[in-house]
Amino acid sequence: MGSLKPVEGEGVGFLATRVDELINWGRKNSLWPMPLGLSCCGIELMAMIGPKFDLARFGAEAARFSPRQCDLLVVAGTMTWKMAEAVRTIYDQMPDPKWVIAMGVCSSSGGMYDSYAVVQGVDSILPVDVYVPGCPPRPDAVIDAIIKLQKKIEREDPLRRILKGPEQKPDLGTGETFKQPNAGVARTSLDLHPHDPKAKIEELQK
Amino acid sequence: MTAPQTRERVVKALEGIAFETIDARDGMVTLRVERAVLGELFARLSDRAGFDQNTLVTAVDHFPAEPRFEMVWQFLSYDHNDRVRVKCSLAEADAHVPTCTPQWPGASFSERECFDMFGIQFDGHPDLRRLLMPEGYLHHPLRKDFPHAGIEPDRLYREWDKKRREGWQPNA
Numbered sequence: 001m002g003s004l005k006p007v008e009g010e011g012v013g014f015l016a017t018r019v020d021e022l023i024n025w026g027r028k029n030s031l032w033p034m035p036l037g038l039s040c041c042g043i044e045l046m047a048m049i050g051p052k053f054d055l056a057r058f059g060a061e062a063a064r065f066s067p068r069q070c071d072l073l074v075v076a077g078t079m080t081w082k083m084a085e086a087v088r089t090i091y092d093q094m095p096d097p098k099w100v101i102a103m104g105v106c107s108s109s110g111g112m113y114d115s116y117a118v119v120q121g122v123d124s125i126l127p128v129d130v131y132v133p134g135c136p137p138r139p140d141a142v143i144d145a146i147i148k149l150q151k152k153i154e155r156e157d158p159l160r161r162i163l164k165g166p167e168q169k170p171d172l173g174t175g176e177t178f179k180q181p182n183a184g185v186a187r188t189s190l191d192l193h194p195h196d197p198k199a200k201i202e203e204l205q206k
Numbered sequence: 207m208t209a210p211q212t213r214e215r216v217v218k219a220l221e222g223i224a225f226e227t228i229d230a231r232d233g234m235v236t237l238r239v240e241r242a243v244l245g246e247l248f249a250r251l252s253d254r255a256g257f258d259q260n261t262l263v264t265a266v267d268h269f270p271a272e273p274r275f276e277m278v279w280q281f282l283s284y285d286h287n288d289r290v291r292v293k294c295s296l297a298e299a300d301a302h303v304p305t306c307t308p309q310w311p312g313a314s315f316s317e318r319e320c321f322d323m324f325g326i327q328f329d330g331h332p333d334l335r336r337l338l339m340p341e342g343y344l345h346h347p348l349r350k351d352f353p354h355a356g357i358e359p360d361r362l363y364r365e366w367d368k369k370r371r372e373g374w375q376p377n378a
Binding site: 081082084085088092114115116117119124125 | 339340347352353354355356357359360362363366367370
């Protein structure tokens, strides 16, 4: 808390600070992650929570397996379109305030799975706060992401939300004009991928 | 068992059924048959030739050649420690084969996967649903004319998402 001021007086001393900073301080140091291990990144996530990397140093080791008790969704791994409904349901079940970390290149951008089955980045369906590159990222990298998230939480103004009601933020990934990112090559039934046999046949016919 | 012994046993078991043996590169006894005899062939292979496990049901897409699909089954015999492979060509417009689940119940999931990925119908299958892709998906991804990046991969999610935003609850 930056503006923490000990005030000396007669009798019992007390501390003065801003309410925002007090709330943010509490929030950022007690993140409860929802470990959503969708593939190999889940192993690194477990290593991160374990004793060697010890996420408890940052107050975020209390992984709960019910989204109702969590405020940090760590999407660790490759998310398929079939899984997307479950992930979105989990996100919706988490109480506000909540944050999302996209762990690994698969959840950040689809990674090497440029395929019909894989969501090309979880930001297609969720508002992501921090992206962590790596395949899988080392636990240090994810801890770094959590520190960055803590810095982001520090800058929030929860009091305004409490007094004026929740801010109408655009809920990313749920708009009507919803598109796969990287929608350059062969995304619809009309476009053909360069490796598609039909494209080759058309080329030969010319 | 050596390949000639296996072939002899298979030929004996399949007496009266039209098939041709082909030389497979890996030396496995390989039969090529017409679709009409497949039902009888499965019954004979399991009862008379003693093949007690189905290890593979899949299709090969020879697009754009015709006949487009080639079905492949492989069977294993524990007693004789040998395998046999069965192949059958299918036209695209007529892509259905009899199921082999009465003889080998374990083939059920393989056939469901084959149906999911290639769109081959298995006549008589007890529960022919998609195995890997979500229900309601319209395409068969392993067909060679399926674009690599998919056709509207997000369609089902978007439909679900629309219902969700209109207040639909999964267990309500």
